[in-house]
Amino acid sequence: MEKGNQTSVSGFLLLGLSNRAEQHQALFVLFLWMYLLGVLGSLLIILAIGSNPHLHTPMYFFLTNLSLADICLLSTIVPKMFITIQTQDKSISYIGCLTQIYFFFALLLGRDHFLLTGMAYDRYLAICHPLRYTTIMSPRRCALVVAGSWIVSSLHALTHTLLLNSLSFCSSHEILQFFCDLYQVLRLSCSDIFINEVVIFVATIGLGIIPLTGLLFSYTRIVSTILTVPSAKGRYKAFSTCGSHLSVVSLFYSTSLGTYLCPTSNQTSRLGSITSVMYTVVTPMLNPFIYSLRNKDMKGALKKLVSQKRIFT
Numbered sequence: 001m002e003k004g005n006q007t008s009v010s011g012f013l014l015l016g017l018s019n020r021a022e023q024h025q026a027l028f029v030l031f032l033w034m035y036l037l038g039v040l041g042s043l044l045i046i047l048a049i050g051s052n053p054h055l056h057t058p059m060y061f062f063l064t065n066l067s068l069a070d071i072c073l074l075s076t077i078v079p080k081m082f083i084t085i086q087t088q089d090k091s092i093s094y095i096g097c098l099t100q101i102y103f104f105f106a107l108l109l110g111r112d113h114f115l116l117t118g119m120a121y122d123r124y125l126a127i128c129h130p131l132r133y134t135t136i137m138s139p140r141r142c143a144l145v146v147a148g149s150w151i152v153s154s155l156h157a158l159t160h161t162l163l164l165n166s167l168s169f170c171s172s173h174e175i176l177q178f179f180c181d182l183y184q185v186l187r188l189s190c191s192d193i194f195i196n197e198v199v200i201f202v203a204t205i206g207l208g209i210i211p212l213t214g215l216l217f218s219y220t221r222i223v224s225t226i227l228t229v230p231s232a233k234g235r236y237k238a239f240s241t242c243g244s245h246l247s248v249v250s251l252f253y254s255t256s257l258g259t260y261l262c263p264t265s266n267q268t269s270r271l272g273s274i275t276s277v278m279y280t281v282v283t284p285m286l287n288p289f290i291y292s293l294r295n296k297d298m299k300g301a302l303k304k305l306v307s308q309k310r311i312f313t
Contacts (some may be wrong), residue, residue, distance in 0.1 A: 009169040011093045012185070016084060017180045017273055029086045034285045035078045041288030042067035048301040051308070055301055058137040059126075062119045063291060065146050067140065069115065071106040076100060077179045077280050084178070097180040098161050104179065104280075105157035106150075113144045114149030116249050117218075118142075123242040124218035128225045143307040156203055163199060167191040177273045179280065181266035248287055255279040 017027060045067040049055045080100070084090055092100070125133045160182060167189040175184050180201075186193050222242060229235045255278035292298045 010174045011089045024085045038074045042070045048305045052301040058142045066115045076103040083177050100180040102157045102161045106154045113211040117215045120215045120218040218261035244291045248288045
């Protein structure tokens with residue numbers, strides 16, 4: 001049975017976080033600050049790592065790519081929100097919506113599942129198998145891992161986008177989000193979305209749970225190895241090398257899993273759009289601060305970068 005009158009959709013309406021006009025300017029200022037902090041913080045991380053040869057290691061190579069993905073993810077989601085708030089035009093074109101969905105999936109999967117798992121494996125080798133570390137984590141192998149993660153995540157995003165493009169949509173085209181969310185767009189379709197749901201399920205298992213299992217395995221071995229260190233100072237030193245990464249992992253999975261494990265009614269209400277802010281905006285904004293404040297090498301590199309800028313100015 002059809003959901004409603006089938007139509008050739010030209011675009012969607014992003015209802016955003018609030019329909020109260022008096023809250024729009026406050027939201028604009030809040031998200032502008034989060035966007036600037038996230039982008040500038042990630043840029044500083046990239047510049048600090050690039051300008052410091054001491055940080056040209058696999059861990060910081062992964063961190064550079066993570067910071068670049070954070071910048072791109074923020075720039076995919078937030079600017080459209082700024083336009084919507086300032087112009088009061090909630091519409092987004094059909095092509096624009098597909099483009100946003102593509103980059104959202106490519107960046108989210110590449111950034112958080114593959115790169116964070118790669119960083120966890122790097123810490124596992126450094127702590128549990130230090131003698132084999134330089135052999136296994138060679139620059140060529142790290143480059144292949146990062147390139148492979150971007151290729152796989154891009155193909156995954158392209159699959160979702162092409163399948164979505166083959167659907168027909170009903171007369172309703174309102175999305176209770178501030179960005180084009182795949183799951184909510186699918187609910188607007190009059191077509192059979194069984195194939196889409198199968199692909200989502202397979203991708204969740206293959207590209208979500210498997211990397212998460214690898215991440216949990218790495219940290220299980222790391223913790224068990226650290227606990228065998230006889231001195232408290234040695235345990236603290238070993239744990240400090242992965243403390244910032246563990247904080248980022250915990251932040252991402254607690255926010256994203258909390259969103260998608262919440263009741264379906266919340267995902268189709270404004271509460272769902274508010275909770276999704278956590279992993280789409282707040283997490284990439286906080287990542288640079290977590291890595292810079294909890295990492296002695298990063299703090300030193302950032303201080304050196306700032307001092308160099310002062311000398312040149």
